[in-house]
Each structure stands twice: as C-alpha cells, then as structure tokens.
Amino acid sequence: MIERIGQRTLRFVGRPALLAHAAAVGRKEGAGPLGAQFDYVAENDRMGQKTWELAESELQKTAIRTALRKAGLRNGDLDCILAGDLLDQCIGSFLASMQSDVPYLGQYGACSTMAQGLALGACLVEGGAARRLVAAASSHFCSAERQYRFPLAYGGQRTPTAQWTATAAGAVVLGAADERPIRVTHALFGKMVELGVTDANNMGAAMAPAAFDTLTALLDDLHAQPRDFDCIVTGDLGHVGADILLTLLRGQGIDLSPVYSDCGSLLFGDEQDAHAGGSGCGCSAAVLCGPLLRDMAAGKLDRLVFAGTGAMMSPTSVQQGQPIAGVCHAVVLERSA
C-alpha cells in the first residue's frame, strides 16, 4: 500500500526490499577515493567495444548482470527494467537491455534517472505491478562529452564550474518484502525548477534550487530534521551546487551540513582534475549502488535520503537559448536491524 504523507511524500507501507545492488565504473572513477567500493572497475573505458555508446551500454549491462548475480536471479525473474541515460534516445540503456527478454520502460530524468527509476520501481513493486524489477542508469565521459560539448580530441578548456561526466553505471534489484534489510520507505517526485540558468557549464547552479525544493518538501512532509537521517545525499550538484543548496537551506533555518554529501563531490579526488565534481546519470547511480548501499548493508548507515538531481537541457535547447531547469527526485532508504 502506498500512503500519501503531507503534501507530496509517498510512504511505502510494505517497504519494497533492495534484493541486490551493483556499480560498474571506468578507470578514472576506479582510481578515485571510492574506487575500492565498486563491483567492477574497467581496465579500459572502451569496455572492448567498437564505440563509446556500446561501451556505455556494456557498462550498464555489467551493473545489471552483477546485481542480478548477487541477488541469485536471472533475467527471467524480472517483471521489468526501468533504465535511462543521457544519450540521445537513451541508446546506452536500450542497447544494454535489448536482448534481455524483459519488459523495458525507458526513463529520462537527466542525471536524476537513477532516483526516478528507484522511486517509480518502488511504486510498481508496492502497488503490485511488479514482483521483481531492475532500476538502472549510466553515463560515460566519452559518449557524453562528444554529444554535449566538444569532440574528445579537441581538448577544450573546462571552466571552474564545469563537472566531469562519470563513466559509471549502477543497478538495483527491487522486490516485494522479504528478509532483506535495506528497504525503500518513502519517495518524493520532483518538480522542474527553473531560475534562469543558461550556462551548460554550471549545472550545479541549475540543479540546486530543485534539490532545495524537494528536500524542504520531504523534511516538511515527514516532520523531520536533517539529523533524523544518517546521510542526505544529492546526486551531482558538485562543489558549486552543493554550496548553493546549503546556503538556500540555511536561509530557511535548516542546517543540512552535518549529514550532507553529494555523489558528484565524493566521486573524484581533488587531484583528479574533475573541477566542480562528477556528474552524469552514472555518477549518483554508481555512488548509490557502490559505497552508499555497501555502507547500509554493513550497518554504517541506517537511514539514507538519496536525492538524485538532474538538469533538463539538451545541446539543442542550450544553443537555442532555453533555460536549464533542475529536477530532483528523493528516495528514503532504511535499514532494519
């Protein structure tokens, strides 16, 4: 059963369970501070494929396959796959699952896609529409860079606010309640929030107001304080966006800092030249499905808010001068003893 709490929060009474999770990342991500906590680190970001798009799809396929193996399940046990990525027509995702023989529902929430899929997936499991499903998302620096910015070989300069698209993928297997300890307890679907940002090299600023909107609504609905959670993590605000979010919240008398992290800020070390931090659908997907869920499984985190952030834009919309809207979907994960 799904209950509505307050204005916008959904509560999953049956607490859909995370049956397994897996993260697969590229070489640079594997060399970062979280490297040891991913299930798979590519030796070569080409993943043995002929194109970067196929490499991304292979990375997502690796995350899904690994999560299924960890859950002791096969494709045939799934009722559907919810997946998405940043590429035109979400090619990374549909190629990853094209031969899976599992019903497929493509999702597009920009970099918030993992959170969107996880929240929707919890609705489907809790509502009885699916017994077991996979939610997955991916991004790849090389496929994204040439699509959104410059040809790879061009070696364009990056601005200080620019973020580095993660070569990464994450997948979770969700299912109806059993003895598994990690559960999805709440979700809140985000609104697009647009405050006039048009700089595609400053996504953090475009997304922070959406994260503010979603997190204040969630805390309000739950009558909760940040301290009620062990960790509240945004998807890929990066250093710039994270600062804006903390400032906006402070203006409302909310101090998020004691429990706050951002996947984009966590993924790369300062020496890795990732400027304002990691980004891309795969950034939050891999940090959730790698280190964060490992920490939950190990009992280091009991209550986590995963607030996936996305910037609604396309190379065309930016070139046509359209503003960039942020969106942020939140999922609350809890570990039972």
Added chain:
Amino acid sequence: MIERIGQRTLRFVGRPALLAHAAAVGRKEGAGPLGAQFDYVAENDRMGQKTWELAESELQKTAIRTALRKAGLRNGDLDCILAGDLLDQCIGSFLASMQSDVPYLGQYGACSTMAQGLALGACLVEGGAARRLVAAASSHFCSAERQYRFPLAYGGQRTPTAQWTATAAGAVVLGAADERPIRVTHALFGKMVELGVTDANNMGAAMAPAAFDTLTALLDDLHAQPRDFDCIVTGDLGHVGADILLTLLRGQGIDLSPVYSDCGSLLFGDEQDAHAGGSGCGCSAAVLCGPLLRDMAAGKLDRLVFAGTGAMMSPTSVQQGQPIAGVCHAVVLERSA
C-alpha cells in the same frame, strides 16, 4: 489493487478512470481523414514559436492544457506528469512542462511513449502513488526530420516503406475511479524484440514483431479472441508493419483483421503522400486522444486495446550499424454503460 493475470498482464481492479483527453495536431494531420476529431489543429506548424522544438513543446502543452480544461482541473490538481517524445533528451516534453510546477517523470519509449505513460500512469493511480496525473506524448515532423534524417530544406527522397512523422500531441488525465465511463482495465509492458532490421526507413518491419509478441501475450493471458474487443489498434506500424503483424498472427491461427486498425495507417489519406503512413510519438497519442477516445465516449467502442509501438534506435545507433528493436506496450480501455 493490481492483479497479475497469466504471464504478463496486469489487471487494475479499481479501474483508473480517464478524466479527460485531448489531441492537438499540425496542419497536414488536420487536413487528413481524422482532422475533424482533434481538439486543436494548428494553422501554422510553427505554433508561433521561434524553433521547431519549441513548436513541438507548444503543441504538447496545448494538448495537456486542453485535457486539463476538459477535466475541470488545474496543474495544481496533478500529482505528476509522465511525458516523452522523440527528440534528443526529450526536449519537447520537458520544455512543455518546465513551468508547470507539477512533479515530472520523463518517459522514453520511442513511439510507444503514450502507451508506456498510460500504462505506468494506471499503475501509479491504482497503486495509490498518484490521485490524478497526466500522460502525454508528442512529435513534430520538422523537429524529427532534421534530427533523424535530413535538413528540411534538402528535400530528400523518401523510400516507399518510410513513414511520415506526425506533427501531433495527445494527453490524458487519469484519476482514481469516479463516475467517468472510460477506464483502464489492463496493461502489459512490452519487451524489446529485435530481429535484425537495420533500415531506419522501415520502422514498420522493426516494430511488427514486438506488436506480435505483446498482442499474443495479452490475448493468451486474458484467454481472449480478437473479437472480444471492438478494436485492437497499434501505434504506428504503418501499412508495411501492419501487413507483417497480420501475417505473423495468421501464422499462429489468430485473425486480427476484423477488429484491427493502426493509428499510423489511419492518420493520413492516400493522397497525402505519407508513404507507409504516420509515425512518431504524437501519431498514436493524437489518434488515441482524438478519434478513438471520442468514439469510446460516444459509445461507438466499448473495449479497445491500445498497443503503442516504438522503434528503439537513434541516428547514432543506426550509423553505428546497431539493429533496431521494436517495443510495444498494450493498454486495455473499457467503457462502462
């Protein structure tokens, strides 16, 4: 409550209601055989906008706004919008709803997006995750043509199997059961089916096997014959794909022809030079939300299977030689007396 019937069919016990529906189309579509049954026909396909992408978003916005007006609702009454289109990063849809202040979940099912959104929306309403929501989809000949094929001014020759991307949008408002007569009773999420088609100018052939897979599974699960429905309609197989579908079904001893239609075959008249028929997310969306749902409301159709078809490909995947997979999501709509 959502029950599983047979292998893959979902039954919505509470029968989510269609609170309203609306279709907005371009000039050519308005001049076709269904022209009088759309809510809005553009005088000029630019829709008063500076770019084709904004024109598409304006068309989708018009469909959503009209559906809401017909339902007597405002944006604030919605719990979410599920929308998608064919453009890179689904720009037509996110621009259409950017200022709506409604939670937004982008969908990408290629031309099956309307069916995907409608089926997912029914799951959300029935499961209690949303009280009222909009499912919408759109396409625009001018934005799609230049993205997928040639610059508009180039005037490229079209092959006989090619389809004409519809300038069209459709939107439905779904809500928990009330007195409204049209209900969503069942849905079946489609698998990607790929049989080696690589010709982006023969989408019908790429999608027909997926429609075959979905329709046989649905009829099987429901222990139904085609004649149990007043109409079984596919999204945009066009003349070529529709023939393939009928042939494949005949091979299984199923004669679909007495109740079969295809939105792509219905949309344009023979004299309109649309070759194998209409296509695009907007094609099935507008034919459903215009003529088909009007016929249901008027009591001319009582049981309808809407089987939205999509071709999973992108200009990049086709250029890289990847096969085109079809996908087909089915929704059963019934009218109560």
